[in-house]
Amino acid sequence: MSEYRWSRKSLDELKEFHWHTINPQMMRDGLDPDEPPSYQWLADNGWSGLAYALREHHDLTVKEFFTDIVGLKNGASEDYNWGIDDEDTISAFESYLSMLERRRGLADSTLPTRQTHLARFARVYRDLHSNADLLARLDDRNHEPEEIERCLRVLDEFDRELSTDGTKLKYLQTVRSFYEYLVDFRRATYNPVENAAKQFRWEQGTPDNRTMTAEQIRELYEAASSLEDELLVLGLASWGLRPGELASMHVSQLVLDVEEGTEPYIAFDERKNGPGTVALLYGVDELYHRIDQLDERASWNGYVFPSSQSASGHLTTDTINNRFKRLARACDIRVDGSVPTAKLCRRFWYTTYQSAVGDLLSQLEGVAEDQGSSSAEVVMSNYLSEEKRRRFRREAMRDALAEIFE
Structure with missing residues (x-):
């Protein structure tokens, strides 16, 4: 029998399973969490039984459920926000996706995934090269070496940010297919990512679930010799920020004075999946101290990690990564034999969060038994409001972080 017992779950339980388990995995794999995942992706993660249970017990397709x-x-949309302002590139993306839908008959849930891949590639390209014009240099082979290097720099960012080799290859496959489409239809004379896979050691199908332990994170935090380094570890491991988000964090994004019962947070105008906020469940006192420390500088520009040598006014992503690795080397910390990188902290955050929620559900098992409910998930979904569920989850995570950092 499947460990998930799909046929026994109500729709509310299946919905809760999505938010607790499927949604975090989608984000780790670089998928758009606002779009339905494909059946193949569900199957790859061991959740193929969901489709059968929906069909046989709830008269729903996977797409209807999500x-x-x-x-x-509801799938790819003409109103999709690509996050770039280059109309020629957007038009090429939409033409490519339209061709896939019309001629290859791809599943509706596959198109949004490719949409997400292309949008992220274009946004990172824009951030690195000041514009998102992917087409301008494709009609002249004299530009080919330069354009290949431009695209490889985008893939370098993917290599740092995406969680597994399989996910990186899926992004690359989408981008390569897009450029192949342009070449096939004489809109480009070459494909700048045709041989890009040779430059990276990405292996399809090799599980990459490496993460750091709570003991390793604690050791890094204790080894930090400055408030700046303490915040570097806190930002990556207790807030779950990406290295680039931490490097560019500005005081204007911080909402620290909040009403009792709510958490301080960081506001983002643009993240990988659009605007959003990150709750600060731990480390607020250190953040206050850092701001007070920086505020004494007459020339402070508002960045939590300012830099007078960087054109942006703040530390670069590479600097954050290098400082993290320096701490790890000083502590002689290894993960699978290698010095860990900053991105492993984000995976640590997800693992810790899931574990904390699991502990919370275990505590509710007694309540479920007393109420005659089939599981703690039913108590969470049916008897607690979304606001209370969110508060309980955050309190569980806050307790978990306190055990690590205190």
């Missing part, structure tokens, strides 16, 4: 019950978007 759109009508969970409330995700």
Whole structure:
């Protein structure tokens, strides 16, 4: 029998399973969490039984479940926000996706995934090269070496940010297919990522679930010799920020004075999946101290990690990564034999969060038994409001972080 016992779960339980388990995995794999995942992706993660249970017990397709019950978007949309302002590139993306839908008959849930891949590639390209014009240099082979290097720099960012080799290869496959489409239809004379896979040691199908332990994170934090380094570890491991988000964090993003019962947070106008906020469940006192420390500088520009040598006014992503690795080397910390990188902290955050929520559900088992409910998940979904569920989850995570950092 499947460990998930799909046929025994109500729609509310399946919906809760999505938010507790499927949604975090989608984010780790670089998928758009607002779009329905594909059946193949579900199957790859061991959740193929969900489709059968929906069909046989709830008379729903997978897409209907994610759109009508969970409330995700209904597939690729003409109103999709690409996050760039280059109309020629957007037009090429939409033409490519239209061709896939019309001629290859791809599943509706596959198109949004490719949409997400292309949008992220274009946004990173823009951030690195000041514009998102992917087409301008494709009609002249004299530009080919330079354009290959431009694209490889984008893939370098993917290599740092995405969680597994399989995910990196999926992004690359989408981008390569897009450029192949341009070449096939004489809109480009070459494909700048045709041989890009040779430059990276990405292996398809090799599980990459490496993460750091709580003991290793604690050791790094205790080894930090400055408030700046303490915040570097806190930002990566207790807030779950990406290295680039931490490097560019500005005081204007911080909402620290909040009403009792709510958490301080960081506001982002743009993240990988759009605007959003990150709750600060731990480390607020250190953040206050850092701001007080910086505020004494007459020339402070508002960045939490300022830099007078960087054109941006703040530390670069590479500097954050290098400082993290320096701490790890000083502590002689290894993960699978290698010095860990900053991105492993984000995976640590997800692992810790899931574990904390699991502990919370274990505590509710007694309540479920007393109420005659089939599981703690039912108590969470049916008897607690979303606001209370969110508060309980955050309190569980806060306790878990306190055990590590205190």
